[in-house]
Amino acid sequence: MRPFASLNASKANFDDIYLQDDPRGYFSVLGALDYIIPDVAAPVIRQILAARKRRYDTIPTVLDIGCSYGINAAVLRYPLSFRRLRRRYANPDMAALSADDLARLDRNYYAAWPQTGSARFIGLDVSAPAVRYAVSVGLLEEGVVANLETSAPPPHDIERLRRADVILSTGCIGYVTERTFHAVLEEMDHAPWVVSFVLRMFPYDAIAEALARHGLVTERLAGATFVQRRFRDIEEFTRCLGTLEKLGIDTAGLESEGRFQAELFVSRPPADVQAAPLAEIVKVVSGRNRTVGTRYVRVGRGEHTQVLHAPS
Numbered sequence: 001m002r003p004f005a006s007l008n009a010s011k012a013n014f015d016d017i018y019l020q021d022d023p024r025g026y027f028s029v030l031g032a033l034d035y036i037i038p039d040v041a042a043p044v045i046r047q048i049l050a051a052r053k054r055r056y057d058t059i060p061t062v063l064d065i066g067c068s069y070g071i072n073a074a075v076l077r078y079p080l081s082f083r084r085l086r087r088r089y090a091n092p093d094m095a096a097l098s099a100d101d102l103a104r105l106d107r108n109y110y111a112a113w114p115q116t117g118s119a120r121f122i123g124l125d126v127s128a129p130a131v132r133y134a135v136s137v138g139l140l141e142e143g144v145v146a147n148l149e150t151s152a153p154p155p156h157d158i159e160r161l162r163r164a165d166v167i168l169s170t171g172c173i174g175y176v177t178e179r180t181f182h183a184v185l186e187e188m189d190h191a192p193w194v195v196s197f198v199l200r201m202f203p204y205d206a207i208a209e210a211l212a213r214h215g216l217v218t219e220r221l222a223g224a225t226f227v228q229r230r231f232r233d234i235e236e237f238t239r240c241l242g243t244l245e246k247l248g249i250d251t252a253g254l255e256s257e258g259r260f261q262a263e264l265f266v267s268r269p270p271a272d273v274q275a276a277p278l279a280e281i282v283k284v285v286s287g288r289n290r291t292v293g294t295r296y297v298r299v300g301r302g303e304h305t306q307v308l309h310a311p312s
């Protein structure tokens with residue numbers, strides 16, 4: 001049996017929404033389940049990208065594994081959120097558009113936002129339509145359509161995979177295993193950082209071991225979990241709690257309250273870990289996404305900072 005196959009059986013299957021020509025179905029179905037991992041992960045990923053930039057002095061290229069419609073790129077490259085995008089796609093006037101018309105509007109929509117400049121993005125996904133959309137609206141510079149669980153990377157894509165400085169995934173471990181990571185790392189001629197948000201029901205050991213064989217040390221961020229989404233129905237809830245309990249994981253106060261919880265694993269070369277352990281580069285701010293608004297913000301860096309009155 002494939003690794004994770006039996007664990008995956010506890011989770012609801014959403015394959016059809018990953019395969020549409022545009023992200024409306026994705027936002028509608030996962031939005032209704034309060035899918036939120038791209039939003040809760042984004043502030044943490046930004047800190048990791050900033051740490052990577054400080055250490056290597058270049059803007060990193062992120063390879064988003066299981067990139068889907070480029071949502072991580074959207075929330076990391078622009079001041080956007082999954083929640084905000086969901087509202088955009090839920091608009092009834094948007095529902096009437098063809099996928100091509102939507103892509104044309106989306107290209108303009110994304111181009112109209114200021115960029116954070118935190119990273120460049122390339123994506124890997126099995127879904128050709130999702131990758132096509134993400135590239136066509138400008139969220140991804142390039143995309144690779146492949147299933148590295150079952151086959152080697154297409155030769156013409158190897159150069160693309162090689163460009164990655166940071167390999168990111170949210171909501172994708174379980175669909176992908178150590179095979180995908182090994183396949184990407186085998187092609188690389190430099191050591192990337194690997195940043196994975198992983199549901200607690202999927203043990204990360206085999207992936208951490210595969211990464212160790214490529215010279216990377218894995219740290220888990222202790223004392224923090226990240227909400228992925230709520231359980232779809234009572235069957236999914238009871239199956240997943242049963243799976244977690246069989247793995248010896250205490251669900252009290254976490255999954256027992258009705259939401260999937262992910263943990264953060266970051267793998268890096270030993271010298272990078274020694275220079276700045278994960279706990280030093282990442283701070284988790286609870287409640288950041290829950291307040292109505294702030295009154296003041298400071299923008300810019302160094303001499304160029306300004307204090308602004310923030311509209312709420």
Ligand SMILES: C[S@@+](CC[C@H](N)C(=O)[O-])C[C@H]1O[C@@H](n2cnc3c(N)ncnc32)[C@H](O)[C@@H]1O
Pocket residue numbers: 018037038065066067068069071072124125126127130146147148149169170171172175176180
């Ligand atoms: C829950 S979605 C997560 C999408 C995105 N990362 C996010 O958090 O919004 C899972 C994605 O994994 C993709 N996927 C499934 N199997 C995969 C594989 N073997 N290799 C790459 N991507 C895969 C699906 O097509 C889907 O786009």
